[in-house]
Amino acid sequence: xxxxxxxxxxxxxxxxxxxxxxxxxxxxxxxxxxxxxxxxxxxxxxxxxxxxxxxxxxxxxxxxxxxxxxxxxxxxxxxxxxxxxxxxxxxxxxxxxxxxxxxxxxxxxxxxxxxxxxxxxxxxxxxxxxxxxxxxxxxxxxxxxxxxxxxxxxxxxxxxxxxxxxxxxxxxxxxxxxxxxxxxxxxxxxxxxxxxxxxxxxxxxxxxxxxxxxxxxxxxxxxxxxxxxxxxxxxxxxxxxxxxxxxxxxxxxxxxxxxxxxxxxxxxxxxxxxxxxxxxxxxxxxxxxxxxxxx
Amino acid sequence: xxxxxxxxxxxxxxxxxxxxxxxxxxxxxxxxxxxxxxxxxxxxxxxxxxxxxxxxxxxxxxxxxxxxxxxxxxxxxxxxxxxxxxxxxxxxxxxxxxxxxxxxxxxxxxxxxxxxxxxxxxxxxxxxxxxxxxxxxxxxxxxxxxxxxxxxxxxxxxxxxxxxxxxxxxxxxxxxxxxxxxxxxxxxxxxxxxxxxxxxxxxxxxxxxxxxxxxxxxxxxxxxxxxxxxxxxxxxxxxxxxxxxxxxxxxx
Numbered sequence: 001x002x003x004x005x006x007x008x009x010x011x012x013x014x015x016x017x018x019x020x021x022x023x024x025x026x027x028x029x030x031x032x033x034x035x036x037x038x039x040x041x042x043x044x045x046x047x048x049x050x051x052x053x054x055x056x057x058x059x060x061x062x063x064x065x066x067x068x069x070x071x072x073x074x075x076x077x078x079x080x081x082x083x084x085x086x087x088x089x090x091x092x093x094x095x096x097x098x099x100x101x102x103x104x105x106x107x108x109x110x111x112x113x114x115x116x117x118x119x120x121x122x123x124x125x126x127x128x129x130x131x132x133x134x135x136x137x138x139x140x141x142x143x144x145x146x147x148x149x150x151x152x153x154x155x156x157x158x159x160x161x162x163x164x165x166x167x168x169x170x171x172x173x174x175x176x177x178x179x180x181x182x183x184x185x186x187x188x189x190x191x192x193x194x195x196x197x198x199x200x201x202x203x204x205x206x207x208x209x210x211x212x213x214x215x216x217x218x219x220x221x222x223x224x225x226x227x228x229x230x231x232x233x234x235x236x237x238x239x240x241x242x243x244x245x246x247x248x249x250x251x252x253x254x255x256x257x258x259x260x261x262x263x264x265x266x267x268x269x270x271x272x273x274x275x276x277x278x279x280x281x282x283x284x285x286x287x288x289x290x291x292x293x294x295x
Numbered sequence: 296x297x298x299x300x301x302x303x304x305x306x307x308x309x310x311x312x313x314x315x316x317x318x319x320x321x322x323x324x325x326x327x328x329x330x331x332x333x334x335x336x337x338x339x340x341x342x343x344x345x346x347x348x349x350x351x352x353x354x355x356x357x358x359x360x361x362x363x364x365x366x367x368x369x370x371x372x373x374x375x376x377x378x379x380x381x382x383x384x385x386x387x388x389x390x391x392x393x394x395x396x397x398x399x400x401x402x403x404x405x406x407x408x409x410x411x412x413x414x415x416x417x418x419x420x421x422x423x424x425x426x427x428x429x430x431x432x433x434x435x436x437x438x439x440x441x442x443x444x445x446x447x448x449x450x451x452x453x454x455x456x457x458x459x460x461x462x463x464x465x466x467x468x469x470x471x472x473x474x475x476x477x478x479x480x481x482x483x484x485x486x487x488x489x490x491x492x493x494x495x496x497x498x499x500x501x502x503x504x505x506x507x508x509x510x511x512x513x514x515x516x517x518x519x520x521x522x523x524x525x526x527x528x529x530x531x532x533x534x535x536x537x538x539x540x541x542x543x544x545x546x547x
Contacts, residue, residue, distance in 0.1 A: 051367070054394050059360045066357040154517060158483070215352040218321065243310045247317045248353065255356045256329045259391035260448075267323050274316050281309055288305075 013101055017109025022116050025079050030117065033071050034124050040067055041132045053140045057166045060136065061258045064129040065175055069254060071125070072118055072183040073211065080114050080190035081203035088295070097295060104287045107191060111283060114187045122180045137167040174268045175257040181275035182251035186211070188282035189246070195289040214248035217241050246278050329391070359389035366402075375407040379433065386437065393450045396441030404434025404458050431462045452476035453486055456493070466496040487511070488523065495526045505530040512542060521545075 044063045048056040087093035096106060140163050148156050190207050197203040221238050250271060253263055349358050366381035382399035389395055408430035417423050438455040445451060456472035459465040473490035476482050488511055494504035508527050511518045524545050531541045 055363075055398070058392065058394055059363070062356040062360045066354055069353060212348070212352055242314065242317075243306060247321075250317060250320045250324070252353045252355075253329070254353075255389060256327075256391050258356055259389065260393065261327065261329070261391060264323075264327070267320070267327070270316070270320050270323070274320060277312065277316070281313075 008102065009105065013105050014109045014112060017096070017101075017106060018112035018116060021083065021110050021113025025113065025117050028079075030075060030079060031121070031124075033075065034121060034128070037067055037071060037125050038128050041128060045132050045136050053163055054166045056136065056140075057133070058258060060133060061172070062254075064125075064132070065172075065179070065254045065258060068122065068125050068129070068176070069179045069182070072122060072179055073186055075121060076114065076118055076183040076187040077190050077204060077207045077211075079117060080111075080187045081194055081197075081207065082200045083110050083114070083191070084194045084290075085198065085200050085203070093295060103290050107195075107283060107286055107290060111188060111191055114191075115184055118180060118183045118187065122176060122183075126176050133167055137163065140167075169257070169260065169262070171257045171261070171263045174263045175254050178251050178253050178268070178271055178275075181272050182248065185246055185248075185251070185275050185278045185282070188279040188286070192282045192286035192289070195286045195293065210245060211248065213241065213245050215252070217245055218247050218249050250274065355388050356392075359385045359392070359395065362388070363395065363398075366398075370402055370406065373410060375402075375410065375430075378402050378407065382437070386441070390441070390444040393441070393445060393448055396437055396445075396451055397454050400434040400437040400441070400454055400458065402434075403430050403437060404462055408434070408462070431458070434458055434462070447479065449476040449479040449482035449486065452479070453483070456486075456489070460493060466493045467500075469493040470497065488518065488520070492522060492526060495530060501530055501533055505534055505536075509542075 041060075041064055045056075045060055048059050051059070084093070087096075093106075097103065141160060144159050144163055145156075148159050151159075186207065189210060190203060193206050193210075194200075194203045197206070221242065224234065224238065253267075253271070257263060349355075362381050362385045366378050366385060369377040369381060382395070382402065385395050386392075386399055408427045411426035411430055412423050414423055414426065417426070435455070435458055438451050438458060441451045442455065452472045453476040456469045456476060459472060460469035470490045470493035473486050473493060477486035477490055491504060491507040491511060494500050495508060497504070505527070508523060508530065511523060512527060524542070527542055530536075
């Protein structure tokens with residue numbers, strides 16, 4: 001006779017839910033957005049070929065990283081927003097929770113599935129971006145070699161070095177990693193909202209507002225405090241917003257990365273840690289609400 | 296009651312970690328001159344509501360790129376006022392991009408100024424020259440503002456030095472800005488040489504220029520370029536350097 005013990009927390013169960021969530025999301029053909037991304041990149045690189053190489057590379061990086069940021073943010077919100085309301089509507093959630101699956105495991109599994117989807121999307125988009133950048137860099141390098149034919153080796157090396165440094169920077173990797181971290185925060189926050197929301201539309205609309213508030217709050221706060229002075233009610237309101245909404249501007253390093261600024265490792269680590277802290281906190285909050293939810 | 300207390304305690308704990316962490320990262324951004332864009336209602340009028348919201352919502356550089364492409368089109372159509380307006384918006388949105396400041400200054404001080412001087416609609420030369428000078432000033436203004444936002448980058452100092460050299464014929468200031476560029480990390484290796492060249496044209500500073508050009512000459516074959524040798528030769532004559540201390544004549 002064998003005795004099976006039920007563990008209160010199981011990585012295996014979380015992995016099973018995550019795998020299932022990931023499969024469900026891929027069936028929705030969400031990866032088609034990557035095709036749009038590829039078209040955007042290729043179209044942009046053809047159009048920008050008429051500019052100087054510095055302008056071309058800067059705009060290419062801006063468009064690629066900017067659209068990567070938009071697509072992952074949208075994907076994080078849309079993919080997560082439908083998870084719980086859809087499962088309630090399809091009644092599959094009752095089948096799962098009737099089994100010995102803790103609610104925290106269920107939420108963790110759902111979030112992990114979305115994070116896996118986001119990671120794969122970011123990896124594919126980054127690979128496409130680096131391929132296009134490399135192809136354009138090679139074209140510009142061979143043009144430069146041809147144009148500089150007969151120049152001194154020092155001048156040649158300087159010209160080629162300028163092309164290379166305009167195209168690739170190590171900070172691009174930090175920028176892409178931060179895009180992923182920001183999308184994770186949005187996914188966790190969406191999961192939290194979807195625990196008390198009844199429809200996908202409600203969650204998505206709330207998240208659109210949260211996205212804008214998260215980006216604008218620090219700028220608006222600085223402007224408000226500077227120009228209007230600060231009464232007690234204003235301060236209370238600003239404190240409330242600052243306490244409950246993530247400051248998404250802190251994850252906005254792309255503008256400076258594309259402008260050629262190196263991102264210090266310490267700043268990258270702090271930003272990533274803050275992102276994981278937000279993700280963890282919003283997951284706990286989601287669990288706190290979901291734990292009490294009558295299903 | 297217990298639930299309310301839990302919520303308050305949880306919020307307080309979250310805030311105790313969140314707010315100082317956010318403040319620390321914001322401070323790091325400020326020190327590195329990140330997020331140099333100010334909330335300016337005038338910009339909202341210029342770029343429209345959607346552009347303004349997008350600019351402040353994490354897509355600043357995307358909006359700046361769109362405006363930059365529009366500026367490029369305006370340049371192709373030689374609509375100089377529009378080029379100026381669009382570059383003001385572009386540089387406001389993305390003040391850390393050297394390329395935008397440099398392009399803006401180049402369009403104003405080189406392209407628009409040349410067009411103003413040859414403006415067929417203005418028959419009076421004095422007014423054409425006035426317009427040309429105004430465009431020089433606009434180019435200079437872009438570079439000076441760009442330097443304020445990017446004091447650690449050599450490119451704009453170098454561009455300003457070129458502007459003083461080519462447009463204002465002010466060799467003293469050109470030398471000073473080439474020197475500033477040469478002192479910063481990532482400066483091109485010719486910046487130091489160009490600073491010495493410019494100094495050689497400054498009345499009363501020939502001796503200093505000679506010393507610097509000679510030091511470059513002594514640094515090795517790579518620095519012994521035709522302009523450097525020609526300027527050294529000119530200064531040797533001007534300063535009456537004894538024949539035994541002069542550099543040898545270049546092999547023809």
